[in-house]
Amino acid sequence: MSKNSAMKIWRDGQLVNWDDANIHILSHVVHYGSSVFEGVRAYETPSGGAIFRAREHMRRLQDSCKIYRMPFPYSVDDMVQAMVDTVAANDMKECYIRPLVIRTGQSIGVGASDIPIETFVIPWRAGPYLGHDSSATGVHVRVSSWRRPAPDTIPTLAKAGGNYLVSQLAKMEAKVDDYAEGIMLDAFGYVSEGSGMNLFAVRDGALYTPPLNAGILQGITRDSVLVMAKDLKIEVREQVLMREFLYTADELFFCGTAVEVTPICSVDRLNVGDGKPGPVSLQIQKQYLGIARGKILDKHNWLTPIPEPAVAGR
Numbered sequence: 001m002s003k004n005s006a007m008k009i010w011r012d013g014q015l016v017n018w019d020d021a022n023i024h025i026l027s028h029v030v031h032y033g034s035s036v037f038e039g040v041r042a043y044e045t046p047s048g049g050a051i052f053r054a055r056e057h058m059r060r061l062q063d064s065c066k067i068y069r070m071p072f073p074y075s076v077d078d079m080v081q082a083m084v085d086t087v088a089a090n091d092m093k094e095c096y097i098r099p100l101v102i103r104t105g106q107s108i109g110v111g112a113s114d115i116p117i118e119t120f121v122i123p124w125r126a127g128p129y130l131g132h133d134s135s136a137t138g139v140h141v142r143v144s145s146w147r148r149p150a151p152d153t154i155p156t157l158a159k160a161g162g163n164y165l166v167s168q169l170a171k172m173e174a175k176v177d178d179y180a181e182g183i184m185l186d187a188f189g190y191v192s193e194g195s196g197m198n199l200f201a202v203r204d205g206a207l208y209t210p211p212l213n214a215g216i217l218q219g220i221t222r223d224s225v226l227v228m229a230k231d232l233k234i235e236v237r238e239q240v241l242m243r244e245f246l247y248t249a250d251e252l253f254f255c256g257t258a259v260e261v262t263p264i265c266s267v268d269r270l271n272v273g274d275g276k277p278g279p280v281s282l283q284i285q286k287q288y289l290g291i292a293r294g295k296i297l298d299k300h301n302w303l304t305p306i307p308e309p310a311v312a313g314r
Contacts, residue, residue: 010086010121021120028103028115033162036064039257040097042087042306045294049093049306052257052292054080056220061099064158070101070117079121080304086121087306096126096258102161129258130180135285138265138277139254141194143243144170144182148192148215156215167195181254183246183267186215191241197256198222201249202280206235208249214240221255221288227300228287234280251278253285261285 009021029035038057042049058079065072074082083097100122103115130139146169149156154163166184174182174195183199186192191210193199198219201208207229210216229236246252250273252264261284263277272278290296294303 004124007090007123008086009123010082012119013082015086015089021122023102023104023118024106026106026108028105028107028112029161031108032103032110032112033160033165034068034070034103034112034115035100035161036061036068036070036159037098037100037161038159040083040099041257041260041292042083042092042095042097043292043294043303044093045303047294047305048308049087050292050294050303051080051083051087051097051306053220053224053302054083054304056223057257058083058099060159060218060220061101064160065101067155067158068160069112070103072101072117072119074119082119082121084304084306086123088308090123092123092125093306096124098122098124126258129256129260130254130262134180134262135260136277138263139180140266140269141181141183141264142174142177142179142268143246144173144184144195146170146173146182146184147189148184148186150187151213151215153187157212157218159217164196171195184215185243186210189243190214191243191246192216194254194256194259197254197259197262200225200253200255200281200284201241201245202251202253202278203245203249205280206237207280208237208239208241208245210241211238219256221257221260224288224302225255225261225284228284228291232283232287234283246272249273251281253277253281255284255288261288 005018008015038061040057042051058076100120105116170182184192192214193216246267252272254262263281
């Protein structure tokens with residue numbers, strides 16, 4: 001039994017029991033991967049639970065629906081409230097949140113014009129994504145043999161379920177070879193991102209990160225790092241990066257909702273810097289978690305408070 005199974009899931013405006021949030025085996029999403037989703041975190045702060053960058057995540061969910069021509073009846077405000085209600089109803093102060101929009105119905109054809117759309121918000125008790133000590137000690141990664149899609153194949157700006165099939169292959173390949181993650185190159189052989197996280201490099205005190213046209217997802221945490229770097233007066237360069245730049249960087253780190261800010265210690269068995277988390281990576285990590293947990297002033301209004309006591313539903 002799932003450790004989450006006693007919780008409630010938001011389903012198109014209603015909070016339902018965990019075991020009742022089901023779909024039919026003939027749902028379009030099961031056969032064709034027709035889903036879009038978000039990964040969001042709520043953190044416990046001194047004043048209670050708060051969702052990190054809720055509005056930005058829900059705007060991207062809307063964008064993903066539009067790209068994949070999925071009619072979406074909810075506004076950004078509706079979906080922010082749905083997340084707040086879900087976390088509050090489950091009496092949680094800290095959790096991972098999975099808003100999900102899927103094509104369901106009962107159909108066997110690939111066409112999707114008349115397929116019903118359903119929306120869920122799922123709470124999840126989640127620990128560190130890449131292992132218990134990963135954020136403190138860093139992780140070891142490899143360059144994957146699998147590449148991100150070319151720009152005229154799959155729209156990488158959409159956070160869609162089907163887009164992650166190649167990510168599954170990259171992740172499994174890395175684990176088989178005893179790495180925590182894989183770094184994927186784009187269709188032209190330049191550095192792109194991890195299986196489900198963006199990537200930053202540090203060289204001579206400056207931050208480098210691949211541009212959007214390198215087949216990456218336009219990450220909310222990535223944007224947070226760009227904003228925090230500006231606040232901290234760290235130079236940032238968004239530019240094409242060659243594979244060998246990974247080997248010569250002083251520091252590397254992943255960022256994303258699940259992975260948060262996790263340093264990378266080696267790539268393809270070559271140490272990054274001295275093989276330990278570097279000062280810039282740790283500075284960014286401290287700033288990110290400090291804001292998310294309410295220990296550093298939230299001057300960009302990134303936190304959406306969860307009310308107490310928990311609400312019963314909408």
